[in-house]
Amino acid sequence: MSDRSQALPTPEGEYFESNRFAGLSVLLGSVALVALAFSVVGAMIDPHQFSFSWLFAFGFFFTLCAGCFFWIIVHYATDADWSVVVRRQLENIACLLAVMAVFFVPVLFLRHHLYDWLNIPPGKEAALDSKRAYLNWNFFVVRAIVFFGLFVLASQLLRRFSVRQDKDGNQQFTIWMRKIAFASLPMFALCLTFGACDWLMSLNYRWFSTMWGVYIFAGAAGSSMSLLVLVITALRSAGYFKNVVTVEHYHIMGKWMFAFCVFWAYIGFSQYMLIWYGNLPEETQYFLVRNTESWWTLSMLLVIGRFFGPFAILLLRSIKKQPHRLCYVAGWIVFMQMLDMYIIVLPALHGTGVHVSIWDFVSLVAIGATLGFVYLQIVAKASLFPMRDPRLIESLKLTN
Amino acid sequence: MDAAPEMIKGKAATTVERPLARVPLVLNKRNFSWLTERISGVVENPAPRWWWVSFTITGTVAMFGMFCLGYQISTGVGTWGLNHPVGWAWDITNFVFWIGIGHAGTLISAILFLLHQKWRTSINRSAEAMTLFAVMCAAIFPGVHVGRAWMAWFMAPVPTYYGIWQNFRSPLMWDVFAVSTYFTVSVLFWYTGLIPDLATLRDRATSKIKKFLFGFFACGWRGSNRNWRHYEMAYLLLAGLATPLVLSVHSVVSFDFATSILPTWHTTIFPPYFVAGAIFGGFAMVLTLMLPARAMFKLHDIITPQHIDKMAKIILLTGSFVTYAYVMEFFTAWYSGNAYERFAFWNRVFGPYWWYWWVGMLFCNMLSPQLFWFRWCRRNVYVVYFVCMCVNAGMWFERFIIIVGGLHRDFLPSSWGLFIPTWVDIWTFIGTLGIFTSLFLLFIRFLPMIAMSEVKITLPEADPHYGSTNGQQPAAAGGKERM
Numbered sequence: 001m002s003d004r005s006q007a008l009p010t011p012e013g014e015y016f017e018s019n020r021f022a023g024l025s026v027l028l029g030s031v032a033l034v035a036l037a038f039s040v041v042g043a044m045i046d047p048h049q050f051s052f053s054w055l056f057a058f059g060f061f062f063t064l065c066a067g068c069f070f071w072i073i074v075h076y077a078t079d080a081d082w083s084v085v086v087r088r089q090l091e092n093i094a095c096l097l098a099v100m101a102v103f104f105v106p107v108l109f110l111r112h113h114l115y116d117w118l119n120i121p122p123g124k125e126a127a128l129d130s131k132r133a134y135l136n137w138n139f140f141v142v143r144a145i146v147f148f149g150l151f152v153l154a155s156q157l158l159r160r161f162s163v164r165q166d167k168d169g170n171q172q173f174t175i176w177m178r179k180i181a182f183a184s185l186p187m188f189a190l191c192l193t194f195g196a197c198d199w200l201m202s203l204n205y206r207w208f209s210t211m212w213g214v215y216i217f218a219g220a221a222g223s224s225m226s227l228l229v230l231v232i233t234a235l236r237s238a239g240y241f242k243n244v245v246t247v248e249h250y251h252i253m254g255k256w257m258f259a260f261c262v263f264w265a266y267i268g269f270s271q272y273m274l275i276w277y278g279n280l281p282e283e284t285q286y287f288l289v290r291n292t293e294s295w296w297t298l299s300m301l302l303v304i305g306r307f308f309g310p311f312a313i314l315l316l317r318s319i320k321k322q323p324h325r326l327c328y329v330a331g332w333i334v335f336m337q338m339l340d341m342y343i344i345v346l347p348a349l350h351g352t353g354v355h356v357s358i359w360d361f362v363s364l365v366a367i368g369a370t371l372g373f374v375y376l377q378i379v380a381k382a383s384l385f386p387m388r389d390p391r392l393i394e395s396l397k398l399t400n
Numbered sequence: 401m402d403a404a405p406e407m408i409k410g411k412a413a414t415t416v417e418r419p420l421a422r423v424p425l426v427l428n429k430r431n432f433s434w435l436t437e438r439i440s441g442v443v444e445n446p447a448p449r450w451w452w453v454s455f456t457i458t459g460t461v462a463m464f465g466m467f468c469l470g471y472q473i474s475t476g477v478g479t480w481g482l483n484h485p486v487g488w489a490w491d492i493t494n495f496v497f498w499i500g501i502g503h504a505g506t507l508i509s510a511i512l513f514l515l516h517q518k519w520r521t522s523i524n525r526s527a528e529a530m531t532l533f534a535v536m537c538a539a540i541f542p543g544v545h546v547g548r549a550w551m552a553w554f555m556a557p558v559p560t561y562y563g564i565w566q567n568f569r570s571p572l573m574w575d576v577f578a579v580s581t582y583f584t585v586s587v588l589f590w591y592t593g594l595i596p597d598l599a600t601l602r603d604r605a606t607s608k609i610k611k612f613l614f615g616f617f618a619c620g621w622r623g624s625n626r627n628w629r630h631y632e633m634a635y636l637l638l639a640g641l642a643t644p645l646v647l648s649v650h651s652v653v654s655f656d657f658a659t660s661i662l663p664t665w666h667t668t669i670f671p672p673y674f675v676a677g678a679i680f681g682g683f684a685m686v687l688t689l690m691l692p693a694r695a696m697f698k699l700h701d702i703i704t705p706q707h708i709d710k711m712a713k714i715i716l717l718t719g720s721f722v723t724y725a726y727v728m729e730f731f732t733a734w735y736s737g738n739a740y741e742r743f744a745f746w747n748r749v750f751g752p753y754w755w756y757w758w759v760g761m762l763f764c765n766m767l768s769p770q771l772f773w774f775r776w777c778r779r780n781v782y783v784v785y786f787v788c789m790c791v792n793a794g795m796w797f798e799r800f801i802i803i804v805g806g807l808h809r810d811f812l813p814s815s816w817g818l819f820i821p822t823w824v825d826i827w828t829f830i831g832t833l834g835i836f837t838s839l840f841l842l843f844i845r846f847l848p849m850i851a852m853s854e855v856k857i858t859l860p861e862a863d864p865h866y867g868s869t870n871g872q873q874p875a876a877a878g879g880k881e882r883m
Contacts, residue, residue, distance in 0.1 A: 193724075278666050
């Protein structure tokens with residue numbers, strides 16, 4: 001190890017050359033437009049299937065973006081230094097929450113296909129009537145506005161201050177961002193939890209689990225760290241981040257992937273085991289559907305693919321310190337997050353077995369391509385890493 | 401990767417300003433020698449008078465607790481206030497309370513180590529010792545609760561030809577394995593960390609007996625490169641092994657309740673909620689013990705306001721998660737529409753044990769840690785101590801509310817009852833407080849209460865490049881920590 005004790009000169013930042021990737025941008029934009037157009041068609045010709053497909057895609061991308069937001073606020077709340085060089089990409093992805101807010105609008109329009117509790121008139125089912133103070137249309141919309149409002153506000157503020165700090169290096173921005181992060185922690189926990197209850201758990205209004213919010217969080221945090229690995233590696237492959245993001249950063253990101261791989265399994269197992277052990281019909285109904293027919297195969301794939309496989313692989317230090325190998329695992333974990341969301345949403349529609357639909361793919365492509373397109377616009381607007389962050393040098397000199 | 405700065409080499413300009421400067425972990429530029437003298441001095445100098453007074457009191461209380469245990473074992477479980485429907489009360493409350501206390505030690509030693517949190521070095525030794533003593537106190541309660549304590553070995557996985565046939569489907573059995581594994585790994589971890597410091601005490605020992613004993617337990621430590629290499633590898637591996645135990649032990653304890661189908665017990669969030677609560681209560685207990693020890697032995701330069709600040713932040717974080725779990729419990733009980741769940745939670749707040757909830761859970765656990773949002777509260781030892789005492793009490797109340805609150809209103813009103821503790825209940829618990837504090841007092845007298853070798857590693861002097869380059873110290877070297 002060479003001597004790292006020299007004070008370093010200020011890096012001058014590194015900028016994404018959007019003209020180099022204009023082709024990719026046009027491609028993504030075009031694909032997004034076509035897929036969105038198909039989505040409109042899907043919503044008209046097969047609204048029932050499409051609404052669930054859309055919610056699945058929405059849930060998948062929302063958890064990725066919300067997870068990135070989580071990592072930013074944790075960065076500030078713990079005053080971490082290792083993550084400074086990768087933080088800007090987290091900020092860029094978290095900013096996509098604004099786009100996700102727009103993509104939530106179709107869920108509102110298609111609500112009657114998704115949520116049975118909206119279709120059952122009062123007085124028909126006592127169990128539902130007893131919770132109508134929460135499960136009612138007006139409150140549902142208000143909550144969604146509040147959740148997205150807070151997410152978008154906080155993510156935009158964090159990125160704005162971070163970019164402004166690039167100009168003058170004013171330390172006050174770090175202090176402000178720290179305050180925003182502290183305030184965002186309880187906000188994040190509550191918004192993600194109740195968002196998960198509203199949008200996903202209430203697909204079956206009879207089912208409930210106190211762990212639900214934590215389960216969704218566990219998946220979001222682990223998969224978003226994996227997404228970050230993919231994004232950073234893509235940018236490195238394009239020639240950026242040379243000697244800025246090192247294998248030491250990959251090592252830490254890999255360790256976090258490992259940690260949340262285990263945490264997801266811990267939460268998922270606890271939830272499943274306690275419901276299985278208690279064996280109360282009002283609780284087991286959720287897992288019974290997902291353990292039935294062909295859903296069982298996907299559920300087993302999730303257990304093995306989301307936990308056992310990555311767990312064994314990520315134990316190896318050599319994997320975590322080799323960016324391209326880590327990318328395979330990261331890509332797999334993101335795919336597993338998609339599978340997890342699929343198993344959460346689609347059985348509410350196809351209770352008797354897996355029924356893959358073209359609209360599942362169309363929705364994924366529509367939202368994914370749009371987010372990719374917007375990301376390419378955002379990423380070019382500021383340095384790829386916070387070049388005047390007070391902890392930048394410590395991040396550059398990271399050793400594990 | 402050493403090439404991190406390569407990209408920017410040669411570019412001009414200004415040194416990045418570092419306005420949010422790291423604060424030294426050891427204040428007043430104390431050096432290796434001062435640390436050795438101060439920490440070893442606690443062990444080597446005659447015990448101060450306050451120590452004897454304290455030990456006399458706690459020892460007496462401990463003896464009385466042991467008398468109660470003897471009385472209970474010889475007479476029967478009927479000496480406690482248990483009844484139908486409250487078959488678990490103070491005994492299991494105390495068990496969960498003490499097991500929870502231990503968790504902070506493991507979190508500090510294992511998880512904070514893996515997270516490269518250097519500030520842990522000032523408090524990890526005492527916290528780990530506290531873990532061991534807390535687990536010892538915890539193990540007493542289920543052991544004697546079985547009624548015939550001499551048959552507790554039935555829970556051991558003995559060969560099948562003994563014809564015991566343990567019920568491995570019972571979470572109470574899982575507890576036996578979880579807690580015993582936890583204790584074993586905690587002892588190993590604690591002892592491994594002690595070895596370099598025991599060698600220091602050996603080298604400084606003035607009597608033959610001390611030299612022999614410290615030398616024996618130091619396992620021939622010579623501080624060689626080879627010794628350190630093995631030590632660090634063992635420490636890292638043990639940290640890796642202990643990390644899942646932080647989660648598993650209290651998760652298994654929570655299964656004791658959550659695998660049942662009783663309202664307020666059967667809830668899926670119990671495992672992480674119990675773990676967060678355990679760390680919450682454990683950190684409060686660490687501060688409860690360390691703040692007086694810090695004052696009595698004048699360790700202010702080692703356990704600095706920064707350390708207290710960080711521990712207060714962890715109390716705020718875990719306390720907030722506990723609050724989140726309380727909210728989710730109430731919300732889901734209501735959302736479930738289940739009349740029994742709703743009643744049980746209503747009963748928790750307005751039933752016969754209402755004040756336990758209002759004082760213990762609401763005020764002590766939910767509200768008091770919120771003071772730690774404010775920096776001046778985290779930096780004021782009196783406020784910190786007040787909150788810690790609230791949390792200590794609150795976490796005991798919480799377990800009581802969960803256990804007795806879940807039992808005393810059975811499904812049929814004809815089976816309702818109340819729990820009233822007997823003097824044996826009360827004094828057995830107070831006795832374990834005496835056992836715990838006595839063991840802790842003995843620990844600080846006979847073993848280094850702060851990990852000398854680990855604290856020294858955080859000093860700037862420990863960096864191989866210290867003072868070697870144009871007077872500038874490494875930006876991220878040991879000795880500095882985040883504010």
